[in-house]
Amino acid sequence: MIRKYSYGQVFKTESVPAALPAETGAMPYMAVDEKEMSLTRTMDPEDIVYGLGENVRGINKRGWIYESKCSDESKHLEDRRSLYAAHNFIVVSGKATFGLFIDYPGILTFDVGYTDLSVLKITASDWNLDVYVIEGDSVTDIVSQFRALIGRSYIAPLWAFGNGQSRWGYVTAEDVREVVRKHREGGIPLDMVYLDIDYMERFKDFTVNRERFPDFADFVRKLKEENIRLIPIIDAAVKEEKGYPVYDEGIEKGYFCTDKDGKPFVGAVWPGRSLFTDMLNKEARDWFGDKYRFLLDQGIEGFWNDMNEPSIFYAEDRLSEVLEEIAGMREGGQNLDLPAFSHFQDLVGSLSANAEDYKKFYHSVDGRRIRHDKVHNLYGYNMTRAAGEAFERLVPDKRILMFSRASCIGMHRYGGIWQGDNKSYWAHILLNLKMLPSLNMCGFLYTGADIGGFGSDTTEDLVMRWYALGIFTPLMRNHSEMGTRRQEVYRFRDLQGFKEIIGLRYKLLPYLYSEYMKAVLDNKMMFRPLAFDHPQDGRCATVEDQLYLGDELMIAPVYEQNARGRYVYLPERMKMLKYTREGVFEEKILEKGDHYVQVGLSDVVFFLREGHLIPLSGGGQCVADVDFDNLSILSFGEDASYEYYHDDGVSKDYDNPANRKTLRA
The missing domain is CATH 2.60.40.1760 (glycosyl hydrolase (family 31))
Structure with missing residues (x-):
């Protein structure tokens, strides 16, 4: 009720x-x-x-x-x-x-x-x-x-459940070609390469740098022939530049947020001086959404929205005040004692994401002016809504990949999210796991974290352990920051280990896609804490490093460096499945209780509940290679069965009863 x-x-x-x-x-x-x-x-x-x-x-x-x-x-x-x-x-x-x-x-x-x-x-x-x-x-x-x-959660296209490779720093078409070539040569499955802000012309939304990507549409087409999709980033801020059509149109039509005097509010993000589309104004939202057509018309089928909290590096007036005060410090001598130096640091730190700056601009909603801080959490939601509603107008019969950094409840109907700019910390593997059920509760099903960590220098063992969790999340993407250690898996020593772990994702795809779709359509959680299924088991209430995936599996990743295994608590009898670097499953039945499980660095261990089964494919180098009809089965117990969902992965006939059937051991 x-x-x-x-x-x-x-x-x-x-x-x-x-x-x-x-x-x-x-x-x-x-x-x-x-x-x-x-x-x-x-x-x-x-x-x-x-x-x-x-x-x-x-x-x-x-x-x-x-x-x-x-x-x-x-x-x-x-x-x-x-x-x-x-x-x-x-x-x-x-x-x-x-x-x-x-x-x-x-x-x-x-x-x-x-x-x-x-x-x-x-x-x-x-x-x-x-x-x-x-x-x-x-x-x-x-x-x-x-x-x-x-309302129903966003549904991604089937190909978006493949492996994605990203880095802030793929600057040219040749950089992308190298990533694809290295994956294919190494036999590492791949479906997507992500483009960060470097593909744009001077960080301007809905542009392409023609020197770095000379014939973008042809480039997109040729990659798609290799079953690779390019996924470009779109940022929230619009560069202030006369002659830039997006800026000129927005100014002419009054589609940007304004200051207290009704003038366009100017902040700064990647392009420097920038304006912010009034995403709460329906006309402005429709206008911004229609701009995605520039890339859709060149063959793009997926996007990620970023910097849409919105992020503000500085507001113009605050920058002027800070620079003026710093200039005064210089005139008074540069011998800064502890209080003066602390004040200097606070001054510089006050520039970015200052709470007072979010009180300086306004939205126009149904003829009313509303100060931004009063509705702050709606911005990222409505930016992604702008895209989602535009896709319904522009390509109504086709699913488009969309996920965002900022969100609130409501945005879940228009896109997924990634879990933000994490670090290459072992603790962030566990944080990735813990967020999954909380996000599912709020309607966000298409989600995942930056595998290997976005910021900081990663290590081979961290990336490998993270993939052992990441292969289970709907959004599976390795992403890293410019200036950090390169972390494409082909750069590490144990290529065979990575190949088998990522290959397992493609074998599990029939099950993972089925569970995702049923969770969306039936308003269920794809990932659940153990306590949700065992409310009378007090021990389950304290377990926060294991999750149920669907009704069939329990996952329990290793998240500590140099660990050779981990303890798991089984609230019921289960079959342990260990997938090894040889590409085979080892099976062992474990009784209810505590167990220490050895997990080699390139092993993936998960647990199958009694009376259940999961379908497996033969794998593939991309989602298009995966056979979703001729399946093998992993089962535990007599009379095991499974409700299997599958559709064409592109159209929107989600509720067709023909998409569901029962598999039996």
Whole structure:
């Protein structure tokens, strides 16, 4: 059961497509304090708090304070309070189990036992919000109801489940050709190469640098003949440059965000002085979305949206103030003592993503001017919505790959997300795992992390262990930052190990795609904490480094350097499957309980539940090579069966009953 409670003058975020009438009585479970603008609950010691989508720390969110504030935050550390997303959905599981969704576009704070270990307190920046209270038979039932409430999740094309290679630094067409050539020569499956900002003409959206990519459309066509898709990046900011058509049109039609005086707001991102399309203005959103046609017409079938929190390197007026004060320091002598030097550092640090700068520009919504900070978390959502709605107009019968960095609930209907600019840290393998169920709860199914880590120098063993998790996530992409160690797998010593791990992804594709599609269509979670399936097993409530994938598998990656294996807890009898560098499965039945499992560096270990089976293909060098009809089976137990979903992977006849059939051992 879902009940809605409305407070103040609610801004319509469209995160919830259907209109529910508001209740008039008191809200259950939470104490409402309109003066303090908060919702509060005293938690029982055993209560677990799940959700919040993309964020730091554990699957159980107790013990920290989180902000729903889309932030350009590259330090994914325990002391952070927000990352790139605002996913305002939680489930409290305990003696009373219920879900809460706060439909609110501004900054929201979730104090989940931080100030007081026993108190959950949610505080808004102003008191204009809808609160949905969801009750059900279980956590999974509550999640399923919520997913139905917010609408069907984005569905990616089948080829987007292949292996993707990316790096900020593929500057020319020849750089891309080398990546493809090295993968094919090494027998490493590959379906996508991503283009970061270097393909553009001086960082301008919807342009191509013709010197670096002389005949872009022909280049795209020839790569597609090799079953390789190019996936270009699109940034949120538009370069200020007369003669640049996107800028000129936006100025002429008034489609950019404005300052308090009604003039276009100028900030800076990659191109320097930049303007920001008013994504909350429907006309501006449609206009920006139609710009994707420039690349669609050249054969592009997928995009990734970036810098759309939106990221602001500096605002013009603040830069002037900081430079003026620094100039004054120079005139007064450069002998900076500790307080003066600290002030200097704070000055420079105040330039980027300054909270005050987000109060300096405005959106035009239905004839009203709304200050950006009041609706901040809607920007990335509506940028990706602009693209998704344009794709429906421009290529209505075709699926286009789309995922974004910034998001809030509602954007899940238009694209997936990647888990942001992580680092080459072993701890970030585990963070990748922990985010998966939280994101699934919030409707984000097409997701994954930058394998190997985006920032910092990686190591061969880190990349290999990360792939052993990444082959299970819908979005599978190796991505790294310019200036860091190159981490394409063909650059490392154990090419055979990487070849077999990535090859296993393609053998698992019939199962993985089937589970993804069923999770989308049936409002289920592809990845679940063990406690969701075993609520009476207290041990499962503490396990945060193992997940169920579908109803059939349990995954438990190795995430510590130099480890030769790991301990796993089995809440029931399972069959351990170890895929080795020889390309074969070793099988062993393990009873319920604790086990130490040896996992060689190039091994992939996962667990099959009793009474279940999974389908396997023969693999391939790209998704087009994979045979989804002539399948082999891995099974455990008598009378094992599996509901197998498959479609053409391109069109949108998702609900056709012919897409589902039962496989039996």
